[in-house]
Amino acid sequence: MGLHSPLSKGLENDIEKASKILSSFLYDKEAQYTDKIIPGDILERCKGIAVLTVIKGGIMWSGRAGTGLVISRLPGGEWSAPSAIATAGVGFGGQIGAQITDFVMILNTESAVKAFSRGGNITLGANIGVAAGPVGRNAEIGGSIREAAAIYSYSKSKGLFAGISLEGSGIIERKDANEKFYGSKVSADELLSGKIERPQQAQMLYDSIKNRTDYYKKSITGSLNLNTDNPKNISEQKENSLDQEKITPEQSENISFKEIIAAEQPGQSLEQNNISQFQKQPEAKAE
Template sequence: MNQVKNAIETGTREVRHLATEVGNEVKKTAENNKVNSPLPADVGSEIQKVATILAGFTDPANAEGGLDNVIPAEVVRHAKGLAVFTVVKAGFVWSGRVGSGLVIARLEDGNWSGPSSINIGGVGFGMQVGADVTDFVIVLNTPDAVKAFSRGENLTLGGNLSVSAGPVGIGGEVSGSVAERAPLWSYSKSKGLFAGISVEGTVIIERKDANKKFYGKEVTATQILSGEVETPPVVANVLYEVIKRAESRKTEDADPSS
């Protein structure tokens, strides 16, 4: 019996050691290639990462390709919520996806909720060899989309919540009324360039422990995204400033060369 117990403990230590080694390697690779780390971190660090990612999608000065490769200001202004995260996809024949990020929602008064931390997972099939790190911005266009992210259950993108590629560029056409738009618009970048990578089949998981540590108490994603958690920590202000600039951007002021 003791031999079995010792074997289990030894195996557990080896798995933890391997996970740490893999995590360190992923982090090192991300730093060397100047991409964002997909590994879960404390919410304060995730806020800094998400603010950087969102600026890269909405600020022409930070976007590869300038005005042609930004999310239109109208898209951000009408968004009911935003999910921003980094994913590493790796495999051979079959592939796995892991990552982390945040979700925020627009409140009835027009302000933004506090951030709720999320993990990303998923599996797929195909002749993929090696690994790739991708940043995603998912625009939540409807109240139902926000509710889906608020339930605290594992959410799989696609299916009942259809995902479409969102319009891009200052001249990007934002067709149809808000009610007619797809529940989710997806944007992705790999190594700074728009990649057009599908997120269907990606699983979103609430990081309850990370949210508890950040807010100093037990909170649910529903409470956070509905505004019941009244005062988000001041560290979140950097993210709100990026969103504010994205919403208020004007075409004539957007070109950094003008």
């Protein structure tokens, strides 16, 4: 059985997909007050965010591949233009069938952002530390996070938090995808440092984050103005307050993965096959 990879149509498609994925990780209408979302406190203080959709499968071996994007928080608080990324890896102890997983990685440190800015191959857990991220309001109430990992990883499979790790996976910059989207050769460093103006097409991505951070700020300052005299109605009041504020990100539990196609190239190792789909090697220039 060959590896089935989610192939991206381009960065614009990745932006739309990442917006829906982020909305489902940051805001859940039925569970926003339970342990099923990324805490607003963590989102408010992070230095960057990476989003990936990955497929994993195999029989005697296990392989995984996927595409996505990364953005960084600029000194003024705005988010940078997105840079396209991809992942590919191979291991043993495979599973029958394939599993699609959405990942959101919270970059907690400047060093984590720099790792994505270099444009080379990042190995999660080796080049940079990664740990499962805390979820729910208890993490917000806990205050500042001490000795946080450089990257917090969150995963969902079939719309549910899955606890699946990306540790050991290699992540690369998709230079061709960036060049096609921006119309010229741009580096991940230029994009994540704010040297390239952020595109209008990515506004939906920034809105997905803003909706969550806006709600978090209002919740900690008490501006929801809830009537606590009737505890039974608090949940309903919170939902109504959100509706009044028009904080209604798209529901994305049932994400469509139309990009998934079979992809196998005989004669190459699995990892070579995966990476070759996402990044073309630059041609050597004549001396």
